[in-house]
Amino acid sequence: xxxxxxxxxxxxxxxxxxxxxxxxxxxxxxxxxxxxxxxxxxxxxxxxxxxxxxxxxxxxxxxxxxxxxxxxxxxxxxxxxxxxxxxxxxxxxxxxxxxxxxxxxxxxxxxxxxxxxxxxxxxxxxxxxxxxxxxxxxxxxxxxxxxxxxxxxxxxxxxxxxxxxxxxxxxxxxxxxxxxxxxxxxxxxxxxxxxxxxxxxxxxxxxxxxxxxxxxxxxxxxxxxxxxxxxxxxxxxxxxxxxxxxxxxxxxxxxxxxxxxxxxxxxxxxxxxxxxxxxxxxxxxxxxxxxxxxxxxxxxxxxxxxxxxxxxxxxxxxxxxxxxxxxxxxxxxxxxxxxxxxxxxxxxxxxxxxxxxxxxxxxxxxxxxxxxxxxxxxxxxxxxxxxxxxxxx
Amino acid sequence: xxxxxxxxxxxxxxxxxxxxxxxxxxxxxxxxxxxxxxxxxxxxxxxxxxxxxxxxxxxxxxxxxxxxxxxxxxxxxxxxxxxxxxxxxxxxxxxxxxxxxxxxxxxxxxxxxxxxxxxxxxxxxxxxxxxxxxxxxxxxxxxxxxxxxxxxxxxxxxxxxxxxxxxxxxxxxxxxxxxxxxxxxxxxxxxxxxxxxxxxxxxxxxxxxxxxxxxxxxxxxxxxxxxxxxxxxxxxxxxxxxxxxxxxx
Numbered sequence: 001x002x003x004x005x006x007x008x009x010x011x012x013x014x015x016x017x018x019x020x021x022x023x024x025x026x027x028x029x030x031x032x033x034x035x036x037x038x039x040x041x042x043x044x045x046x047x048x049x050x051x052x053x054x055x056x057x058x059x060x061x062x063x064x065x066x067x068x069x070x071x072x073x074x075x076x077x078x079x080x081x082x083x084x085x086x087x088x089x090x091x092x093x094x095x096x097x098x099x100x101x102x103x104x105x106x107x108x109x110x111x112x113x114x115x116x117x118x119x120x121x122x123x124x125x126x127x128x129x130x131x132x133x134x135x136x137x138x139x140x141x142x143x144x145x146x147x148x149x150x151x152x153x154x155x156x157x158x159x160x161x162x163x164x165x166x167x168x169x170x171x172x173x174x175x176x177x178x179x180x181x182x183x184x185x186x187x188x189x190x191x192x193x194x195x196x197x198x199x200x201x202x203x204x205x206x207x208x209x210x211x212x213x214x215x216x217x218x219x220x221x222x223x224x225x226x227x228x229x230x231x232x233x234x235x236x237x238x239x240x241x242x243x244x245x246x247x248x249x250x251x252x253x254x255x256x257x258x259x260x261x262x263x264x265x266x267x268x269x270x271x272x273x274x275x276x277x278x279x280x281x282x283x284x285x286x287x288x289x290x291x292x293x294x295x296x297x298x299x300x301x302x303x304x305x306x307x308x309x310x311x312x313x314x315x316x317x318x319x320x321x322x323x324x325x326x327x328x329x330x331x332x333x334x335x336x337x338x339x340x341x342x343x344x345x346x347x348x349x350x351x352x353x354x355x356x357x358x359x360x361x362x363x364x365x366x367x368x369x370x371x372x373x374x375x376x377x378x379x380x381x382x383x384x385x386x387x388x389x390x391x392x393x
Numbered sequence: 394x395x396x397x398x399x400x401x402x403x404x405x406x407x408x409x410x411x412x413x414x415x416x417x418x419x420x421x422x423x424x425x426x427x428x429x430x431x432x433x434x435x436x437x438x439x440x441x442x443x444x445x446x447x448x449x450x451x452x453x454x455x456x457x458x459x460x461x462x463x464x465x466x467x468x469x470x471x472x473x474x475x476x477x478x479x480x481x482x483x484x485x486x487x488x489x490x491x492x493x494x495x496x497x498x499x500x501x502x503x504x505x506x507x508x509x510x511x512x513x514x515x516x517x518x519x520x521x522x523x524x525x526x527x528x529x530x531x532x533x534x535x536x537x538x539x540x541x542x543x544x545x546x547x548x549x550x551x552x553x554x555x556x557x558x559x560x561x562x563x564x565x566x567x568x569x570x571x572x573x574x575x576x577x578x579x580x581x582x583x584x585x586x587x588x589x590x591x592x593x594x595x596x597x598x599x600x601x602x603x604x605x606x607x608x609x610x611x612x613x614x615x616x617x618x619x620x621x622x623x624x625x626x627x628x629x630x631x632x633x634x635x636x637x638x639x640x641x642x
Contacts, residue, residue, distance in 0.1 A: 045505060045515075045553065077553040077585065082514040085521070106584025113522055113577060120527030358489035358534035 024072070025050050033064040037087070040072030043080035052086025059094045066091055068102035081107065085114055153350050156272045157280065169273045179282035183244045187290060190239055195227070195294040198235050199301030202226050207310050216310050220320035223302030224295075228329045230336075232294035233287075234381055237340030240287055241373030245348035248279055249369035252352025253362035261353070271353070280345040287341025288334040295333060328393055336384055340377050347373035396423040398459075399556060399588045400445070405454030407440045414440045417615050418454070420607050427582055427589045427602045429622055432609035433636065438592045439483070441609065442560055445590065446480050447471055458556070476504060479554030483561045485545030487533040493520060493544050494529035500551045519547040522577060524570065539566045546574070550581070556588045557581065563595040571595065575602050596637060600626065608633045 026038035035058060043049060059066070066087075073080075084103070088111065091098040100108050163169035206222040252275060255261050264271040299321060306312040351369040355361050400422035407414045414437035422428040430438050443449035445456055447463065456463045458474050466474070487496050497516045501507060507515070520526055523543035533541055542565065549557055562578070563571035575598050581587045593599050599606070599622050606625065608618040610632060618625050618633040626637045 045507060049511075051510075078515050078518065078550075082511070082518045085518050086514060104584075106580065109580050110522065110584055113573070113580065114518055114526070115521070116573075117521070117524040117526060119521070120525075356534060358532070360489045361534065 022047065022074070023049060025054070027055060027058050029061075030067075033062060035059070035063050035066045036069055037066065038069045038072070039080070040070075040074070042074040043076040043083070045077055045079040047079075049079045049083060052083050052090060055087045056090040056094075059090060059096055063094070063096050065097045065099065067099045070103050070107075073104065076107070081110055081114075084111060088115070149354065150350060153272075153353065154346070156270075157276060157346070157349075160270065160272045160277050163270075163273060164277060169277055170269055171274045171278050175274075176278035176281055179278050180286055182247075183240065183282050184286035184289065187240065187243060187286075188293070190243065191236055191290050191294055192297055194235055194239055195232065195297035196301045198231055199223055199227055199298030200305055202231065202298065203302040203305035207305070211310075216306075217312060217316060217320055219302060219306050219310065219312070220317045221324035224299050224321045224324050225329055227298030227302075228295040228325060228333045230333075230381075230385070232298055233291045233333050233336035233340055234377070236287060236290045236294045236337060237344060237377040237381075238374060240283065240290070240341065241344045241347070241370050241377060244283065245344040245369045245373040246366040248345065248348030249352040249355070249365040250362055252276075252349060253355030253365040256352070256355045257357050257359070257362060276345075276349040276353070279349055280342060283341035283345040284338050285341075287344070288337035291333050291337030291340075292330070295330075332388055332393060336381065339380050339384065343376040343380055344373040347376055396425050398422070398457075399424045399426070400428075400590070401455075401457040401460075402445075403455050403457075405441075405444065405456065406452045407437060407444055407449065408452040413452070413614055415609055415614055415616070416453075418607070418609075420616065420619055422588060422590060422605070424588055425582060425586060425604075427578060427591060427604045429599050429603035429606040430590065430592045430609065431594070431599055431606055431622070431636070433611050436609040436611035437614075438609055439560060442558060442590075442592055446478055446558055447475055476552065477555045479549035479552065479557045481542070481545045481549040481557070481559045481562065483542075483564070484538070485533070485541035485543075487541055487544055487548070489533050492530050492532055493525065493536075493547075496533070496544065497548045497551050500548065504552060515551070516547075519550050520544070522550070523547045524573060539570055542566065543570070543574070546577075553585060554587065556590065558590045558592075560592045561595075562591060562593065563598045564593075571598060578602055596639065599637070608636065 022042035024038070024040040026040075028036045028038065030036045035055075037055060055066075068084075084107065088098050088100075090096075100111065103111075160169055202223050203219050206219045207216055210216050210218050210222075252261070255275070261271045261275070264274055303314070303317050303321075306317050307314055348369040351365040351372060355365040398421045402421070403419050405418040406416040418441065430441060432438050440449065444451045450464060455465065458477065461470070461474065463471060463474055487493070488499075491499065494513070494516045497519055498512050501512045501515060502509075505512075517526065517529065520528060523546050525540060525543055525547065528536070528540070528544070533544070536544065542562070546559065546562070549559070557578070559578070562574050566574065578589050578591070579602055582589055589602075591598075591602065603622040605620065606618070606622045607616045608625070608630070609615075610617045618630045620629070622637065625633045629637075
């Protein structure tokens with residue numbers, strides 16, 4: 001494509017001309033203050049097209065009127081339309097009268113449609129990300145603003161439990177049984193695998209240290225107490241946070257997107273009663289049982305390692321486990337399981353109910369539910385461990 | 394002489410497992426047609442659209458674009474044929490993580506060698522055509538349903554397709570915006586020579602823009618009427634007239 005200098009053209013013998021691959025653009029100054037744009041040939045996007053800026057530059061010499069001559073125009077598409085739209089916008093900016101009569105009717109109609117609705121002026125968009133300090137500040141603000149929302153949701157759940165206690169909570173038992181099935185029996189395979197492997201790791205770790213003092217029999221104590229009191233509950237909580245917490249957030253988030261939650265509200269039915277309560281109850285009931293199960297699977301893994309690798313007999317291991325375990329260890333594990341279950345359910349339901357109205361927001365809600373769930377579990381685990389230690393439980 | 398056939402559907406049947414949605418559909422969409430697929434709820438209009446655009450393999454029959462059997466060619470050829478289609482889904486189907494400008498620009502960036510500045514100009518023009526000038530930086534979640542729909546049409550038009558397939562263009566739009574969309578469809582047909590296939594319930598729109606049509610019947614699971622919808626209104630099958638007159642005839 002060739003380009004000339006549009007400035008200083010006052011007569012037709014030296015027009016600006018640009019063209020290539022079949023299209024032609026000429027800018028003629030036909031009389032004082034009047035430009036004629038000649039468009040010819042093929043103007044399609046699959047070829048290099050001139051920019052409207054060449055015409056814009058030509059408008060700077062006191063032009064008052066611009067006309068088009070498209071008699072030689074061949075095939076055209078959006079390439080020509082965007083060129084012309086740019087020319088017309090430039091004319092508007094420079095207060096030049098753009099006479100479109102020389103353009104084909106179809107082009108005139110499409111341009112008229114494009115300019116029929118005034119451009120929306122939106123202030124302040126595009127600078128949303130800001131620099132690092134702005135982002136950190138906004139994150140801090142979001143955190144501070146998020147705390148009351150979390151407390152409000154906790155309050156709604158508390159009220160919902162009160163309604164449940166007084167028989168006024170509206171939810172379907174069948175929903176709760178469905179949730180129980182989803183979060184309990186269906187989680188058994190993954191809990192089994194993880195618990196077995198963690199039990200195995202504990203046994204190896206213990207054996208490595210205990211063999212230094214010839215006390216490998218205490219592998220049984222380590223694995224039994226560790227799995228039943230702490231690790232079983234912690235691992236189950238983390239598994240459930242990843243599996244069920246994310247699912248809760250995605251389910252409720254999708255319902256938010258589909259306005260299903262709004263539909264509950266308009267009917268005067270509390271979405272917390274109907275949707276959140278059965279999920280929290282299901283997890284509070286199921287996670288302790290899964291914790292117990294996890295403890296037994298972990299102990300079984302310890303037994304397998306001890307018997308097959310460290311020459312401890314089945315009977316010795318069994319007896320040592322019975323000697324080490326007390327009922328309080330089970331209560332500690334079960335209580336932690338219940339709390340972790342409630343934490344995961346709370347995080348999943350909170351993030352789901354706070355979800356925005358887009359597919360992306362559902363993904364963010366699910367991710368946030370897992371992160372929040374694991375954070376809450378870790379905080380609760382620390383607090384409960386310290387409290388139980390202080391109470392000598 | 395009538396225009397050449399652009400899309401030819403022969404003996405097409407669509408099914409979900411054992412359930413046959415529509416069977417033995419045969420019709421021709423000619424170049425420059427605004428072809429309306431109409432019918433009551435659940436008659437299989439959207440399923441037919443999915444078969445036309447390659448989203449759902451039909452149980453039987455053929456779909457030919459300019460004589461080329463869409464479902465009979467290799468996947469690479471199907472992709473090439475798909476690039477000639479611009480599809481607007483019922484709800485807009487905008488990608489929620491992208492702004493409107495990015496939504497419209499993606500096909501241009503993917504399938505053309507245009508510089509970013511030119512792409513931005515085209516995007517602005519297409520959005521202006523559907524009345525969304527200035528909304529380039531908005532995300533779909535920040536728009537109303539009607540605006541999403543119009544943005545979906547802008548994206549469908551991004552590559553200046555030969556064939557535009559539009560699912561329920563006017564549902565959920567106010568009457569003026571619906572009329573504007575109808576005008577745009579006709580203008581795209583007249584100015585750019587596009588062939589337009591429209592799936593619609595909107596009687597005003599059907600009678601305004603439709604140059605040819607089929608009526609899919611949910612009871613018999615097949616088409617019971619073809620031809621210009623205005624003629625169908627005057628002398629067509631009683632079921633179709635019933636539909637086109639909102640049950641008053």
